[in-house]
Amino acid sequence: GIQVEQSPPDLILQEGANSTLRCNFSDSVNNLQWFHQNPWGQLINLFYIPSGTKQNGRLSATTVATERYSLLYISSSQTTDSGVYFCAVGGYNQGGKLIFGQGTELSVKP
């Protein structure tokens, strides 16, 4: 099955700093989503981005499908950005199932 690796596993930032989170996957995909899990455990959809680039406020994401990676950019980080960021992918033969990476735990300090 598809393998998903996220890096770094942990990240500590000062408020206002920028960061880049990476997601590598081992096979072709037709679904890639980024999620933010807040400290209360809720999963929040950030991007559906199997290819290309999207931006939403201070967040943006780029997926290079041919090279099997995706990047999530967080600019001018805020303490409310803290939590775990997950990348999840679905392959052509996965029947709509998502395979999750292990996540990047982000802590933004004031």
Added chain:
Amino acid sequence: DADVTQTPRNRITKTGKRIMLECSQTKGHDRMYWYRQDPGLGLRLIYYSFDVKDINKGEISDGYSVSRQAQAKFSLSLESAIPNQTALYFCATAGTGWETQYFGPGTRLLVL
């Protein structure tokens, strides 16, 4: 998303008890999924359903069963709960094709 609801939100039970977690959605989606999250880990798929008559096992289905009562409802049962089923459980929905999955708020289950 408020369009996907899970009940209960928190549950404590004892080893050997049968419990049911429920998921409802108002998004009109055909596909529904149950995932489990253990501390410090990503989510793993337990069961999924593409319509009322289609139920499929995920990667960790042992010890679980599901019921798709209607397009909008998908329930997960633990037939005889054990402590290592203590986890955060998520329900998700998606439309047909390769679309965004939307997750419910999760159910925290503690098995003593």
